Amino acid sequence: MTTTPNAIGRLPWERMFAGHVADDSGDVITAILKQAGGDGTIAFSGGFPHPATFPKDALAESFTRILQDPASLQYGPTAGLPGLRDWFAGWLADHDGLRPAEDELMITSGGMEGLGLVVKCLVDPGDRVVVEAPTFMGALVSFQRASARTDTVPVDSDGLDVDALERLLTGPGTPPKLIYTIPDHQNPTGVSLSTERRHALVALARRHDLLIVEDVAYRELGFGDVRSPSLWSLAPDVVAQVGTFSKTFTPGMRIGWISAPAELVGQLVRAKQNTDQCSSGLGQLLLEDYGRSGRFDQGILASRAFYRARNRIMTDALAEHLPEGVRFTRADGGFFTWLTAPDTVDPDAFREAARAAGVSYVPGAAFYPDQRGEHELRLSYSRVDDATIPEGVRRLASALASADRR
Amino acid sequence: MTTTPNAIGRLPWERMFAGHVADDSGDVITAILKQAGGDGTIAFSGGFPHPATFPKDALAESFTRILQDPASLQYGPTAGLPGLRDWFAGWLADHDGLRPAEDELMITSGGMEGLGLVVKCLVDPGDRVVVEAPTFMGALVSFQRASARTDTVPVDSDGLDVDALERLLTGPGTPPKLIYTIPDHQNPTGVSLSTERRHALVALARRHDLLIVEDVAYRELGFGDVRSPSLWSLAPDVVAQVGTFSKTFTPGMRIGWISAPAELVGQLVRAKQNTDQCSSGLGQLLLEDYGRSGRFDQGILASRAFYRARNRIMTDALAEHLPEGVRFTRADGGFFTWLTAPDTVDPDAFREAARAAGVSYVPGAAFYPDQRGEHELRLSYSRVDDATIPEGVRRLASALASADRR
Numbered sequence: 001m002t003t004t005p006n007a008i009g010r011l012p013w014e015r016m017f018a019g020h021v022a023d024d025s026g027d028v029i030t031a032i033l034k035q036a037g038g039d040g041t042i043a044f045s046g047g048f049p050h051p052a053t054f055p056k057d058a059l060a061e062s063f064t065r066i067l068q069d070p071a072s073l074q075y076g077p078t079a080g081l082p083g084l085r086d087w088f089a090g091w092l093a094d095h096d097g098l099r100p101a102e103d104e105l106m107i108t109s110g111g112m113e114g115l116g117l118v119v120k121c122l123v124d125p126g127d128r129v130v131v132e133a134p135t136f137m138g139a140l141v142s143f144q145r146a147s148a149r150t151d152t153v154p155v156d157s158d159g160l161d162v163d164a165l166e167r168l169l170t171g172p173g174t175p176p177k178l179i180y181t182i183p184d185h186q187n188p189t190g191v192s193l194s195t196e197r198r199h200a201l202v203a204l205a206r207r208h209d210l211l212i213v214e215d216v217a218y219r220e221l222g223f224g225d226v227r228s229p230s231l232w233s234l235a236p237d238v239v240a241q242v243g244t245f246s247k248t249f250t251p252g253m254r255i256g257w258i259s260a261p262a263e264l265v266g267q268l269v270r271a272k273q274n275t276d277q278c279s280s281g282l283g284q285l286l287l288e289d290y291g292r293s294g295r296f297d298q299g300i301l302a303s304r305a306f307y308r309a310r311n312r313i314m315t316d317a318l319a320e321h322l323p324e325g326v327r328f329t330r331a332d333g334g335f336f337t338w339l340t341a342p343d344t345v346d347p348d349a350f351r352e353a354a355r356a357a358g359v360s361y362v363p364g365a366a367f368y369p370d371q372r373g374e375h376e377l378r379l380s381y382s383r384v385d386d387a388t389i390p391e392g393v394r395r396l397a398s399a400l401a402s403a404d405r406r
Numbered sequence: 407m408t409t410t411p412n413a414i415g416r417l418p419w420e421r422m423f424a425g426h427v428a429d430d431s432g433d434v435i436t437a438i439l440k441q442a443g444g445d446g447t448i449a450f451s452g453g454f455p456h457p458a459t460f461p462k463d464a465l466a467e468s469f470t471r472i473l474q475d476p477a478s479l480q481y482g483p484t485a486g487l488p489g490l491r492d493w494f495a496g497w498l499a500d501h502d503g504l505r506p507a508e509d510e511l512m513i514t515s516g517g518m519e520g521l522g523l524v525v526k527c528l529v530d531p532g533d534r535v536v537v538e539a540p541t542f543m544g545a546l547v548s549f550q551r552a553s554a555r556t557d558t559v560p561v562d563s564d565g566l567d568v569d570a571l572e573r574l575l576t577g578p579g580t581p582p583k584l585i586y587t588i589p590d591h592q593n594p595t596g597v598s599l600s601t602e603r604r605h606a607l608v609a610l611a612r613r614h615d616l617l618i619v620e621d622v623a624y625r626e627l628g629f630g631d632v633r634s635p636s637l638w639s640l641a642p643d644v645v646a647q648v649g650t651f652s653k654t655f656t657p658g659m660r661i662g663w664i665s666a667p668a669e670l671v672g673q674l675v676r677a678k679q680n681t682d683q684c685s686s687g688l689g690q691l692l693l694e695d696y697g698r699s700g701r702f703d704q705g706i707l708a709s710r711a712f713y714r715a716r717n718r719i720m721t722d723a724l725a726e727h728l729p730e731g732v733r734f735t736r737a738d739g740g741f742f743t744w745l746t747a748p749d750t751v752d753p754d755a756f757r758e759a760a761r762a763a764g765v766s767y768v769p770g771a772a773f774y775p776d777q778r779g780e781h782e783l784r785l786s787y788s789r790v791d792d793a794t795i796p797e798g799v800r801r802l803a804s805a806l807a808s809a810d811r812r
Binding site: 009010011012013016017018019021046048049051054056059060063064067070071072073074075109110112113116119120121122123124127138141142145177206209211237238246250251252253254261263264267270271273274275276277278279280281282283 | 415416417418419422423424425427452454455457460462465466469470473476477478479480481515516518519522525526527528529530533544547548551583612615617643644652656657658659660667669670673676677679680681682683684685686687688689
């Protein structure tokens with residue numbers, strides 16, 4: 001046996017990769033997922049759920065039972081196991097006011113796979129798509145890799161600006177095929193789309209034959225008592241709802257869903273043959289068991305309270321420590337706060353000062369498809385301990401102050 | 407709550423889907439994965455491992471312990487958990503004679519995702535690729551969806567015809583980027599590539615800057631005492647080895663691997679950001695535990711004996727019952743036998759007779775990128791009980807006899 005590869009030659013990789021591969025986006029996510037922490041840095045960067053919200057006891061309790069089900073360890077249907085789909089269709093009926101038909105719901109291996117499938121089935125190179133600015137960086141990478149042309153609409157404290165979208169749709173050029181939006185506790189800003197705008201958005205989509213791709217990753221983690229209807233429940237004819245159980249169950253089994261018109265779901269299921277063929281049977285059965293026992297709903301309530309408390313600590317610390325002129329959003333749910341520093345802050349000096357101070361975040365540029373975001377950044381409070389948050393904010397505030405050239 | 411979607415409109419789907427979506431290949435796999443059996447049909451169709459080979463006891467034993475590891479329920483690094491990669495790199499060193507470096511090995515969500523990532527990173531529309539004829543239908547669908555031009559080389563009892571590949575490489579036209587091959591107990595024919603041809607193949611690939619994509623899905627399930635070296639171990643500079651743990655552990659957690667040159671692995675890891683971001687942490691830790699305990703190796707030995715016995719029952723039944731003129735391959739491992747009926751058998755009449763008799767198989771056409779395979783079919787003996795195999799073969803034989811127009 002040899003311990004290192006006995007490489008004789010080297011293939012001419014520079015001319016072998018597909019066209020889109022030259023693009024080096026995607027590295028931000030890779031870096032975040034690699035990040036183990038542990039060097040004393042306080043990491044406000046990754047959008048990780050907190051382990052305290054993971055249902056370890058429930059899993060330990062149901063595992064041996066689940067293992068008796070032949071579906072747990074075998075290949076399963078590409079659209080997902082019937083039992084899980086049945087439970088979750090009922091759950092959507094109870095919580096979202098609408099039950100998807102059997103051919104309108106599929107299980108995915110997480111929200112990102114769901115979005116990837118939608119892009120694969122709909123986006124040809126050069127197609128136009130619309131995103132919020134800022135938006136989830138993973139979506140941007142998906143669209144860039146599909147060689148889409150990505151237009152943006154701004155986000156304010158009521159969510160995406162529907163009037164701006166209308167101007168874009170009635171403007172010149174080929175009409176966009178879809179808009180990707182995160183209406184609830186948006187990643188990265190934490191704000192939600194108002195109910196009024198939701199009605200306006202679906203009406204606009206219907207008039208323009210625009211597919212709305214609704215990412216509901218953080219929908220269940222709202223801090224308030226009321227919430228707006230999902231876009232999918234308002235207009236299942238023009239909305240593909242992409243969801244994940246990573247924030248309400250665990251990311252450790254890679255499970256999400258798509259509720260969408262049957263025409264689209266049929267093609268998405270076919271496309272999933274080329275990713276993983278089917279999602280984990282074991283994970284699907286464990287989730288179904290967790291859901292039918294009522295513990296999924298209990299877990300969501302506990303998670304809301306958990307992240308609400310954490311958000312308050314974060315918001316209080318930001319209000320107390322940030323230098324004058326730095327703005328931040330007040331999230332009504334989810335994991336994130338979005339910071340905007342004044343133009344007088346030097347981005348390079350700030351980056352260096354933050355690294356030296358031992359605090360990490362995701363730079364704003366990752367959330368725009370163009371050259372914006374230099375004075376913005378995303379903070380995630382989801383996985384930083386309560387007691388550590390104020391210290392992390394102090395480090396950030398001092399880095400911002402030291403980089404301000406006023 | 408309403409129980410059916412209140413669809414007001416319908417998007418113009420026919421002009422919304424991406425170009426490749428019109429193609430309706432992939433339905434064969436969807437149908438196979440959906441197939442639950444249960445209507446009395448004896449199903450030689452799906453390439454499913456038998457549940458008797460799944461490590462239920464080992465999983466039950468390790469689950470509670472694994473759950474204590476924070477990585478089990480959290481997002482993990484896109485390339486895979488370090489512990490699993492370390493164990494498996496050592497396993498490859500012991501069993502394949504070569505240890506991949508850290509940046510030459512990644513964990514995937516099964517072999518199909520691995521192949522999908524390779525296609526995504528390498529194949530632009532119009533690129534030429536080479537496959538064996540016949541070959542795994544999932545690979546054909548991947549290449550078709552990427553709009554590749556797919557050339558074929560024939561397979562005989564020693565595996566793919568390397569001389570035919572050389573003629574193709576030295577012939578006219580743009581050189582192909584890659585060849586996809588299953589050297590061990592091939593899907594669908596069951597035959598393996600001879601050692602001599604392996605050396606010839608990697609030398610040819612080096613001369614022509616051709617990437618070999620080596621699918622080792624069935625490599626560990628050989629029936630004999632000796633086996634040929636893997637292509638990757640012979641030439642890690644020009645081979646991407648795509649593997650799956652679905653046949654040696656369980657498909658229920660979607661885990662596989664790729665060992666390949668670091669340049670390629672780096673890009674594959676980036677591309678995985680757009681499928682599921684990372685494979686199941688729970689599944690990876692359970693597999694590592696299974697592997698380090700020695701039970702992975704014991705399980706492989708048991709599986710070999712299990713499928714060897716089943717293959718013998720299948721082969722004996724085919725020899726006894728098939729009408730004269732029907733040829734079949736004698737697999738030296740894996741799950742499959744490949745049947746070739748004489749031209750005098752009417753394909754439509756045979757299909758109808760088989761359905762009426764209650765026996766299913768995968769039609770040969772699914773394994774070719776062109777119009778071949780009308781008189782061929784794949785039989786999988788992996789999941790049909792020993793006692794049922796002879797009856798299934800009798801049904802098949804009588805359907806073949808009844809459809810023969812001689």
